[in-house]
Amino acid sequence: METSDKKADSASKSRFDVSPMTLAADRWMGRLIRCGGVGVVLAVFGMLGFLIFQIFPLFSGAKVKVAAPIQFPADAVAFGEDEYGEMPFACLADGSIIFQRAQDGSKVLAWAPQLSGRRVTAIRSYPRSGMVLLGLSDGSVEELKVAYHSNFDAVGKRTLEPVVTASEPIQVGQAGSPCLDLWNAKGLSARLIVVQQTVAGKAKLTAVRQTERKGLGGKAKITTSEPFGVGAEVADFERVLLPSTADAVVLIRKSGEVRVYAEAGDNFVFSQSFTPFQGTADHHVAAAGMIFGNVSIVFVNGTGEQQVWSIYPQLQPDGLSQRRWGQIHEGEKLAGAGLGVYAAEGNKCYLAATEGLLQIHNMTTGSLRWEGAAPRFAIRQLAFAGNYDRFTALDVQGVLHRWELVDHHPESSWSAFFGKIWYEGASAPAYTWQSSAGSDEFEAKYSLVPLFYGTVKGTFYALLFALPIALTAAIYVSQFLRPEFRQVVKPVMEIMASLPSVVLGFLAGLWLAPLVDTRIVPLLCAVAVLAPAAIAAGFIWSALPQPWRRQVAPGMEFLWLLPFVVLCGWLAWISGPAIEAFFFTVKDSSSGLPIADIREWWRQSTGASYDSRNSLIVGFVMGFAVIPIVFTIAEDALSNVPNSLVSGSLALGASRWQTVWSVVIPTAISGIVSGVMIGFGRAIGETMIVVMATGNTAVMEANPFSGMRTLSANIAVELPEAAAGHTHYRALFLGACCLFLLTFVINTLAEILRQRLRERYKVV
Amino acid sequence: MSQIMNPPSASRIKVRPSSEREGRKDYISIRDYGFWYGQKKALDAISLDIPERQVVAFIGPSGCGKSTLLRNLNRMNDLVDDVRHEGDITIGGRSIYDAGLEVISLRRRVGMVFQKSNPFPKSIFENVVYALRVVGVRDRSVLDEACETSLRKAALWDEVKDRLDDSALGLSGGQMQRLCIARAIANRPEILLMDEPCSALDPIATGKIEELIHELKDQFTIVIVTHSMQQAARVSDRTAFFYLGKQIEYDTTEKIFMNPSQAQTEAYISGRFG
């Protein structure tokens, strides 16, 4: 008795106890799921973090470190240096050159010119090319070449050995009169040397041109022209700027007038004059500098106002376009009068010196890269190193100041990526993406705006095509089609969703675009007629007498609809050429005969381009990628509307369509919105189709017959060729980040909308 | 509009005994009616007449075909695939299978309340006026009036008049079912079909609905399916008992409950099977 009681007791205990395994599994699964959730959130934020980490350096400005200065003799008037700045030299007033080691200032070599009785009256040094020009008292010019030889000693230590070679003086100026200043420019085939002298109490410029012609044996033959005068009519010039293309001379007068003399045959003739600060209180040009690339000049006046002028094609009164100088930027106002403008090498930055302050600006974007204290004494000469990692300045006390510069992304700024920028050579400010070109002087253009535009445009056309089809199909299949057919349609759609987009893009670009190119009107007609045909079919159907309609089971009406719509589409297709002939006949530009061609018509009547790989093709094919997704999700949402609601509505005497419209769709709306959003996300991020089915030109036009470049396609196309860490590379990441944010914002908004709708139309 | 809608007060006060209410004796007439779901015969040789403005209850054990018959009265079974019928049903002398008769207009004439309340996920107001919206009534004052009248008839007005724009899904179960009744009568059908309207409700809500049926039979011909014998006895004038798809007995409620002529009926109402 007792034992059986106990047994029952223990049995009941074990029967209601929960096994520790169950509890442990429950706990562990809970943890696992939590880990998964946190992991997803971390992954998303990690991705965003990575993108931000990649793009952060774009917006961080330049960093400059002051290096130890080097003391040269106080009468140093010019300097130069080797590629790495290890052994700078100074030119003294008498033309001798002193090399000192940058490390400790120790003197390495002193070199003196052989002048045979003449004196040095002017010196100009071009540090980057290692050229020093000595203007002599008899008006001639002696060129010195400074070269550095690296030698390796027994232990492999490198030592630099400077070598100075002097060449025969060239008589440039008027003989007997001392050369007071001189300039040199070396272009691809010609070289120009200009000297300034005072003749009869007036300043006078004389120049020679040297042209190099490769002889048969590969030996260069240099011919030096006779000296000729430049700008003889003006004597009150203050500054001379020579573009290194050696094809122009720019004089700046005391009055602030800028006169440009352009090469014309053997001579330089006046071509244009302008006064940058015409409209401001101070006309005087206090400092000016030619920017790398030789088509832009930065002017600064006595109050610190900056202007950038550039040569670009301008429409002349005679209707022709001509390259002339014009203002392209208004720089940020400097703190005081300009003391010097020194251009960087290899990019569009320049250093502007004012009293006590040095600032590095980017000419194109106007952004301030860096500012810092100027040396105490006035600067005689300042030069950037060839790879924009240092700059060096010689002051009037013979002190060589050196700065180390870190600025990996001088051309980047908010305005470069998102603003309208007037690039050199362009006729107007524009949003441009052009990341690479053949020439070294090319300035990369990284505006993301056209890519944004292309993304939105592609998405718009894709959704324009996909949403009506996908949503109406979802409504039809879920509400009207017989279940037998529904069971076929859904899996087929799902297979369609799994079609790789590269296949679709391939079809679009290589098959559809050429096919449609000549048949665009019939195609548009056929597409345009489908919806009206379907509606007409419905009307005809409802007008048929009831007994006829009874013959077709509910859900089988498409047996009548399909042939009707196909017939209408086919009729539209075959009448396309006639429609094209009627509406779109134009005169062929080459033969002068009238031809029916919408492409020509479009070009002539709108002035816009017509590409065979255009937005319509992209929209059409991208629509194919989007339709199955939107369809599947919307169809699920619509099918999940409780049958009791449908019956309830029908029992109240609503027609099937009324039921769908006022009960089924509102109830399923949150699911439909999700479907649309996911389709949107697919279209916005779609890459391969856009890459293959458009010309990928980053144009910004609403024209449906032109292509586009989307943010995603841009990344796909350019990332392989972008150097890691380069501005281009980071700009692509910036594009990725924008895409991420764009979809993030839109999805968030959609989710909020969906929650609202769900709250509103939730079903018990 | 208003002339067709009786003023609410009139309908609430006057409850005449059934014998006094005149009307066609064979308003709804079901003749030799059989019905198949695919191969399965759900109804067999049903013949009964439902008089105008009376309450007729269908009783019988589960699966005997009460709902099937009810749903055929407004052809809701058309929505089911692969169904077939024989015999005929006429309403007011016209066959519901008449080729010239639109199903939609039949359903406007024959309203229906379902077993499980199915308010639309819309406001209370929009639920009630749904049938009017469907026929194209846009005039706000007409809609307002119809809404109030039907809610009053459904004895729901006082409870919801201050929150007509709130979602119908916030109502209690009994309120929802009364809302569905209000919705069904808003466009003034002639016949009201109710398929176990109280099966999911508590006794108090059930009482309210039964009271409501009493009041509504003044204007509507009501066919109610119920599995509760007491309910059938309380609300109906006539009762039909079905068993395995066949009509066993159809007579006045009094007769069925006091003195059934069939042994099966007797056994069922006395609770010996079902």
Ligand SMILES: Nc1ncnc2c1ncn2[C@@H]1O[C@H](COP(=O)(O)OP(=O)(O)O)[C@@H](O)[C@H]1O
């Ligand atoms: N949609 C349907 N398809 C097939 N069979 C059905 C369907 N609805 C009901 N039935 C069958 O018809 C018979 C009668 O059902 P029903 O009329 O719902 O019974 P009741 O309402 O009396 O409980 C049952 O056997 C049921 O299984």
Ligand SMILES: [Mg+2]
């Ligand atoms: Mg039932």
